[in-house]
Amino acid sequence: MQAGLELARSGGPDAVVLREATRMVGVVPNAAYRHFEDRDALLAAVRDEAVGALAGRMADGMSKVRAGPHTPTGARLRLRAVGRAYLEFARTEPGLFDTAFALPDHPGGPDTGQAAPLELLQAALDDLVSAGILGSARRPNLEYPIWAGVHGLAVLLRGPLRSLPDREKTRLEDQMLAFIGAAVS
Amino acid sequence: MQAGLELARSGGPDAVVLREATRMVGVVPNAAYRHFEDRDALLAAVRDEAVGALAGRMADGMSKVRAGPHTPTGARLRLRAVGRAYLEFARTEPGLFDTAFALPDHPGGPDTGQAAPLELLQAALDDLVSAGILGSARRPNLEYPIWAGVHGLAVLLRGPLRSLPDREKTRLEDQMLAFIGAAVS
DNA sequence: CAATTGTGTGGACACTGTCCACTTTAGCGC
DNA sequence: GCGCTAAAGTGGACAGTGTCCACACAATTG
Numbered sequence: 001m002q003a004g005l006e007l008a009r010s011g012g013p014d015a016v017v018l019r020e021a022t023r024m025v026g027v028v029p030n031a032a033y034r035h036f037e038d039r040d041a042l043l044a045a046v047r048d049e050a051v052g053a054l055a056g057r058m059a060d061g062m063s064k065v066r067a068g069p070h071t072p073t074g075a076r077l078r079l080r081a082v083g084r085a086y087l088e089f090a091r092t093e094p095g096l097f098d099t100a101f102a103l104p105d106h107p108g109g110p111d112t113g114q115a116a117p118l119e120l121l122q123a124a125l126d127d128l129v130s131a132g133i134l135g136s137a138r139r140p141n142l143e144y145p146i147w148a149g150v151h152g153l154a155v156l157l158r159g160p161l162r163s164l165p166d167r168e169k170t171r172l173e174d175q176m177l178a179f180i181g182a183a184v185s
Numbered sequence: 186m187q188a189g190l191e192l193a194r195s196g197g198p199d200a201v202v203l204r205e206a207t208r209m210v211g212v213v214p215n216a217a218y219r220h221f222e223d224r225d226a227l228l229a230a231v232r233d234e235a236v237g238a239l240a241g242r243m244a245d246g247m248s249k250v251r252a253g254p255h256t257p258t259g260a261r262l263r264l265r266a267v268g269r270a271y272l273e274f275a276r277t278e279p280g281l282f283d284t285a286f287a288l289p290d291h292p293g294g295p296d297t298g299q300a301a302p303l304e305l306l307q308a309a310l311d312d313l314v315s316a317g318i319l320g321s322a323r324r325p326n327l328e329y330p331i332w333a334g335v336h337g338l339a340v341l342l343r344g345p346l347r348s349l350p351d352r353e354k355t356r357l358e359d360q361m362l363a364f365i366g367a368a369v370s
Numbered sequence: 371c372a373a374t375t376g377t378g379t380g381g382a383c384a385c386t387g388t389c390c391a392c393t394t395t396a397g398c399g400c
Numbered sequence: 401g402c403g404c405t406a407a408a409g410t411g412g413a414c415a416g417t418g419t420c421c422a423c424a425c426a427a428t429t430g
Contacts, residue, residue, distance in 0.1 A: 014199075019417065030419085031378050039418060101344050114345050144341075144357050145334060145364045152337020153329070159286050160299050161329075172329050179330045183368070203387065215388085216409050224387060 005046045005096075012095045013102035016043050040104055048114075050100035054089050055116035061085030062120065075131040079124045079184065080177050083150050086117070087173045090154035097154065121147055125184070134184050146180050190231045190281075197280045198287035201228050225289055235285035239274050240301035246270030247305065260316040264309045264369065265362050268335050271302070272358045275339035282339065306332055310369070319369050331365050 004021030018039045019029045036042040061081040067074030090097040100114065121143050128134040134142075153176050157169050164172075189206030203224045204214045221227040246266040252259030275282040285299065306328050313319040319327075338361050342354050349357075 017417075018419090027377095028379055029417090030380085030421095033419080034377050101340070103344055103347070118345070141357070141360060144338070144346075145361050148337035148341055148361060149330060149334040150337070151341060152333035152335070152339075154337075155286070155340055156329075156333055156336060159288055160303070162288070172326070175326060176330050176333060179368075183364075202385095204385080212408090213410055214386090215390095215411085218388080219408050 002045055002049055004042065005049050008046045008050060008099040009093065009095045012098040013043060013047070015095070016046050016099070018042060043099075043102065044104060047099050047102055050096040051114040051116065053093070053096055054086070054100050055114075055120060057089045058082050058085045058117055058120045061088075062124065069127055070130050072131045072133050075124070075127040075133055076181065076185075079128060080181060082121055082124050083146075083177050083180060084173075086150050087154055087176075090158065091169075094158055097158075101151075118143065118147065128184055138184075142184070146183075149176055149180060187230055187234055189227065190234050193231045193235060193284040194278065194280045197283040198228060198232070200280070201231050201284070203227060228284075228287065229289060232284050232287055235281040236299040236301065238278070238281055239271070239285050240299075240305060242274045243267050243270045243302055243305045246273075247309065254312055255315050257316045257318050260309070260312040260318055261366065261370075264313060265366060267306055267309050268331075268362050268365060269358075271335050272339055272361075275343065276354075279343055282343075286336075303328060303332065313369055323369075327369070331368075334361055334365060 004016060004024060006024070007016045007021060018032050021042065022029045022032050025031075032042065036045065061084060062078045065074060065077045065081050067077060069075070125134065125139060125142055125146075129136050129139050153172060157164070157172070161169070161172075189201060189209060191209070192201045192206060203217050206227065207214045207217050210216075217227065221230065246269060247263045250259055250262045250266050252262060254260070310319065310324060310327055310331075314321050314324050338357060342349070342357070346354070346357075
């Protein structure tokens, strides 16, 4: 039933429409209420899936770095790889990206649970410390400005900056990654 | 008629509902179509207003810095002031903030036109150069990573990080501003 | 076998954006 | 003043949406 995540893929959170999802499964609209309390619950499930997909791409990118852990170049490359994967996901899967960060209209409930992406970034930073590149005094809370920078760029590139030529966009992505690389050295 | 921007203020872009807006004005739904082609056109008008409000706060924040232009401390304080105003707007006017960056469902059309906030940041950075703090070699395109950092933090704080205690949130904001301040020195 | 539970169905309701033809109102030159 | 035009509002419809209700069927379990 979460196959209604194709809707999110192609049109973002607003496109995950209960009736359309049931139509795709070939069932009557109300059947959805046997699996999800709400349209919001359905969206939450799809969002968790989207977060998982993002985390998967990030993990993939990191694991492609051949240099071992605790080595300076490996740590540096892995940090760059998480960032690049994040930006690439936002660029190639805009619907899922938006959905992953869609905040529930009906708040409350437990936390949104997108810990996975953050944890990957934290791991990369910890590795930078244990590789001796990043002084442990500068480590605390460093994940947040970095996450903010990458996330903000991803958002702006598909928002106010969306009409920039593609060449310019990738240049800004590279600039951001370099910026971060410089900040942690 | 843009008084339907109260809807955006209290509930974000999805809350700017055509019929509700006309109801507030005390008129029949269809009357809206004499002023806006579309619900999307109405939303676009509201969004421009929201962008203007954000730019206004940023300009206010900058103008409150007493130190004159082209002076080192003035330039530094003004940069910090734009950033702080941005984050404050996102925190105190979440509905308008979300609306300001809502991308039109029905794309095309001319550019979204939120040049004003970017231009204020650019002015602050240019002032930093003319005050001799920021080397002109490092100036090009610097507005984008900075904007991304501030914007990203604003978004994350009302998204995945929304359940952090307020104290932590303001600490992250301060950390981000300090981070930027350090990057331009 | 009987009962309970999970899943799907059919019919409704209120709400939304949008289209159409029509009426009212304001402003204008004559 | 009169009549015209353009702007604004009205009323009635339609499809699409989320959601609720009572009911039907299947599988599972006692």
